[in-house]
Amino acid sequence: MERYASDVAYRERERAYHRERQSRRARTDPPWRKRRDRLHQAWMAANPERVKEHLRHRNAHPLKKLRQRKQNLRIYGLTVEQFNSKLARQGGRCAICGTADPRGAGSWHVDHDHGLEAHDPRGHRGLLCHPCNTALGAFDDSPKLLRAAAAYLQRHEVGSTA
Numbered sequence: 573m574e575r576y577a578s579d580v581a582y583r584e585r586e587r588a589y590h591r592e593r594q595s596r597r598a599r600t601d602p603p604w605r606k607r608r609d610r611l612h613q614a615w616m617a618a619n620p621e622r623v624k625e626h627l628r629h630r631n632a633h634p635l636k637k638l639r640q641r642k643q644n645l646r647i648y649g650l651t652v653e654q655f656n657s658k659l660a661r662q663g664g665r666c667a668i669c670g671t672a673d674p675r676g677a678g679s680w681h682v683d684h685d686h687g688l689e690a691h692d693p694r695g696h697r698g699l700l701c702h703p704c705n706t707a708l709g710a711f712d713d714s715p716k717l718l719r720a721a722a723a724y725l726q727r728h729e730v731g732s733t734a
Contacts, residue, residue: 641679648682649693655682659699667698668708676702686713 576583598605616623630636638652645655659680665672667683674680680699688695700708711717 666701666704668700668704671701674701681705
């Protein structure tokens with residue numbers, strides 16, 4: 573136990589070994605995985621302050637957002653430089669509403685044609701804020717539905733004589 577406390581390299585090897593062992597067991601033993609997940613959920617429910625502190629600490633890492641951005645962009649076949657260039661061409665604003673604030677999770681969404689593979693650059697339409705991206709998704713990216721929604725709003729606009 574003393575070696576575990578004093579030898580950082582040893583401690584990291586032990587942790588990696590046990591993480592891999594748990595991961596292997598979770599893949600090969602579904603009943604065990606379900607039980608572990610239930611216990612974990614129960615612990616989280618019983619310890620909300622510790623969970624909150626853990627998430628605050630984990631999310632505070634300065635490189636976390638950059639790593640997360642790179643991982644998300646990889647799905648769309650974009651580099652951070654290409655993303656930044658696209659955002660600059662849009663004036664640092666949402667391609668639909670023009671806001672400079674991405675809102676939501678705090679990062680811009682890559683709008684893409686769902687008829688093409690996500691990483692196909694021909695399908696990248698622009699960068700959107702969270703509300704605009706969500707709205708397009710809710711209308712299944714259908715121009716016909718969006719026009720119908722716009723007509724509906726215009727018919728029911730305050731002060732309208734419809």
